[in-house]
Amino acid sequence: MINTNDILQTIRMIDHQHLDVRTITMGINLLDCCDPDPHAACRKIYDKITASADKLVKTGEDIETEFGIPIVNKRISVTPMALAAGASRTSDYVPFAAAMDRAAKAVGVNFIGGFSALVHKGMTGADKKLIAAIPEALAVTDVVCSSVNVGSTKAGINMDAVRLMGETIKACAERTADKGGFGCAKLVVFCNAVEDNPFMAGAFHGVGEAERVINVGVSGPGVVHHALQAVKGQPFDVVAETIKKTAFQVTRMGQLVAREASARLGVPFGIVDLSLAPTPAIGDSVARILEEMGLEVCGAHGTTAALALLNDAVKKGGVMASSSVGGLSGAFIPVSEDEGMIAAAQSGALTLDKLEAMTCVCSVGLDMIAVPGDTSAATLSAIIADEAAIGMVNQKTTAVRLIPAPGKRVGDVVEFGGLLGSAPVMPCHTGGAGEFVARGGRIPAPLHSLKN
């Protein structure tokens, strides 16, 4: 029989250290739902999603019961909607989002991602229509998430799209002003977006994917934090080893759940995403892991190095535990969703500039950050351009999910509730970037993209 201490360790991880599977996400191809008649296309989309995912939530719950491991979210990602909707004779793409919303609610999932466009090199007519529909689509739906890829290492940065996305984020905030600009929490602007990400709001089912696929996102900041408490004061080699071992255990659990879900649903297993995804709960924070390494507060000098070590060790530990690793795989630093980040931002220790530096060494980017409501669209675009440049040059995924909270000023707090938490409004630089953003065109791909 398995060692008693090992069994009790697993139980403690689940009960006290917030060990969970963060999401089982089913990817569904919608390319076969194209139709010149938009009503017919929406009907096909609804039918395909509900037929594909009708057992997803029940299967997730069954696995949860049998293994005694919480599976927090069951989600769906679909083909970028600009591709599926492009064939329809309409200029209004909001009904496509509404069809996604209805289908997601019918099968009982928490979120559905893929109201998306990939415009890193240029925009098609469908891409433009989709981006124009985003503010309304996110206001009239509840569980639809949207993402737009504006740059890549191979293609450079589409600055016309960057300008458009600054304006779109602003419009999104205004359209959902009664909810603190909540629409923006469901919209991600990417550079180097991945096709198999199970996490929201940036999940979509890439065109290189199969008909249907099961991707699983694991979590466990609390478990890593607890493990590090046992090696206080020891050298970084020990810290890295401890994180690797913990990440291995967490990922093995995720791999088991992914295989089981895939077998029961008869849908191929895609990837396990080895991400440390925090929640606003006490003891489930990435910031507190960095502080456990010896920093007085997250955001102090040393934070970037600490995060670099964490991000790398999580991957090294996890990669052997899963047959297929993908998605974003790294540490997430969403400010509003991390209790330690919220505290650090409120005390002024954690700034936008420090977060930008941190995004150079961890997965994703400036995530769930509230900025003053009077921040201009050009400034938002400039922040997106900075972040996309980091992703493009470093050949990694970066994302921007900013909330210019209507009517809010620095020091105010925007409450979103649930896993999205509460966001302290953080200051941006006041120097304008209007002329820079207005140039448009494309920032060329870096020299090291020419690998062939």
Add this chain to the structure above:
Amino acid sequence: MRAIVTVIGRDQVGIIAAVCALLSEKNVNVLDISQTVLQEYFTMIMLVDASQATVPFARLREDLAQAGKERGLDIRVQREDIFDAMHRI
């Protein structure tokens, strides 16, 4: 299907008897038991075979949790695979 039953709580008379009676009632076979008492804190771990159980797994889980609640104990049942995955290469 093999599963691990864990019982954690304050030591008292008849814990093993009660849990075994409940398992036997549902035709769940006990394969191995280990238990320790540390400062009146009782921990029992049982390896069981639930493949011939007369009730669905979810029901077994609820009944064990309920029986635990009545005695102030934390009783749970989880498939063995989760521990194998996390602690064995």
